[in-house]
Amino acid sequence: DGGITQSPKYLFRKEGQNVTLSCEQNLNHDAMYWYRQDPGQGLRLIYYSQIVNDFQKGDIAEGYSVSREKKESFPLTVTSAQKNPTAFYLCASSRDRATNEKLFFGSGTQLSVL
Amino acid sequence: QKEVEQDPGPLSVPEGAIVSLNCTYSNSAFQYFMWYRQYSRKGPELLMYTYSSGNKEDGRFTAQVDKSSKYISLFIRDSQPSDSATYLCATNSMNTGNQFYFGTGTSLTVIP
Numbered sequence: 701d702g703g704i705t706q707s708p709k710y711l712f713r714k715e716g717q718n719v720t721l722s723c724e725q726n727l728n729h730d731a732m733y734w735y736r737q738d739p740g741q742g743l744r745l746i747y748y749s750q751i752v753n754d755f756q757k758g759d760i761a762e763g764y765s766v767s768r769e770k771k772e773s774f775p776l777t778v779t780s781a782q783k784n785p786t787a788f789y790l791c792a793s794s795r796d797r798a799t800n801e802k803l804f805f806g807s808g809t810q811l812s813v814l
Numbered sequence: 815q816k817e818v819e820q821d822p823g824p825l826s827v828p829e830g831a832i833v834s835l836n837c838t839y840s841n842s843a844f845q846y847f848m849w850y851r852q853y854s855r856k857g858p859e860l861l862m863y864t865y866s867s868g869n870k871e872d873g874r875f876t877a878q879v880d881k882s883s884k885y886i887s888l889f890i891r892d893s894q895p896s897d898s899a900t901y902l903c904a905t906n907s908m909n910t911g912n913q914f915y916f917g918t919g920t921s922l923t924v925i926p
Contacts, residue, residue: 706857733914740822742918743902790857803848803904803914805857 702727704806706791711811713778713785721776721809723791730796732774733803736760737788746789749774778811786812815840820903820917829926833890837903837917840884844915847879849888850902852919858902862888893924 704725713719725732734746745758749768763782768774774793778785791806820837827833835849846865850858862877864870870877876889886903903917 704857740918742818743916745913788855802846802860802863803906804860805850807857808855810855 704791704793704804706789706806706809708809709807711809712814713811714814716780718777718779719811721778721789721791721811723774723776723806725772725774725791725793725806727793727795727804728771729793729804730771731794732768733792733794734758734764734766734774734776735790735792737790737808743790746776817841817915818903818905818917821920822918824921824923826923826925827893829893829895829924831893831924833888833893833897833922833924835888835890835901835903835920835922837886838884839886839905839915841907842881842884843907843909844905845907846905847877847886848904848906849875849877850904851897852900852902854899861901895924895926898923 707722731750733748735743736746737743744760746760746764747755747758747766749755752768752771755766755768763779765777789809792803794803818837818839849862851861852858862875864877864879867879867881874891878887900919900921902919904914906914
């Protein structure tokens with residue numbers, strides 16, 4: 701079945717530690733995105749990528765980094781510079797750069813601070 | 815002003831009721847309109863998608879877009895307890911490219 705796979709489902713970060721969230725898609729989509737979801741708030745865009753080896757900052761990129769070495773993979777690293785990382789992280793993808801009219805989501809990763 | 819405004823609720827209805835969920839948006843250039851359903855601690859699931867104005871029906875769900883008033887709605891007929899979730903509206907356009915704009919979500923509970 702085609703879809704977006706996020707792992708792990710739950711992740712814990714210690715003080716000063718970098719952690720990486722995985723996102724893989726087999727939908728053959730060009731564009732991929734990372735969103736952060738906090739209770740009572742809407743989805744906030746962290747980073748997006750429209751093509752391999754290219755990515756752009758979203759609204760809240762500080763303290764995060766990404767890479768896009770393969771079309772199907774878009775991992776997100778939460779660095780120690782992100783002082784409030786506890787949130788639900790969602791990876792998404794859409795078909796192509798020209799239209800981007802439908803956005804599909806993975807099942808999410810809950811990140812908590814120990 | 816936010817690009818998309820959505821009443822967070824919570825909304826509680828008895829089983830079988832008709833539910834109306836609504837959003838307003840600010841940019842008349844928006845062309846694509848989506849409704850997502852999100853169960854607790856799960857990823858949002860694309861429920862309905864419409865392009866420009868008009869209605870779209872899928873089973874018990876009807877999505878409606880009124881571009882003249884910048885108003886989008888989702889109607890759920892014969893609501894079921896399994897419809898209990900948070901519903902997110904979203905919009906996009908060719909002009910905004912990769913940028914999607916989301917409402918904050920409305921929490922719905924359908925009571926058996």
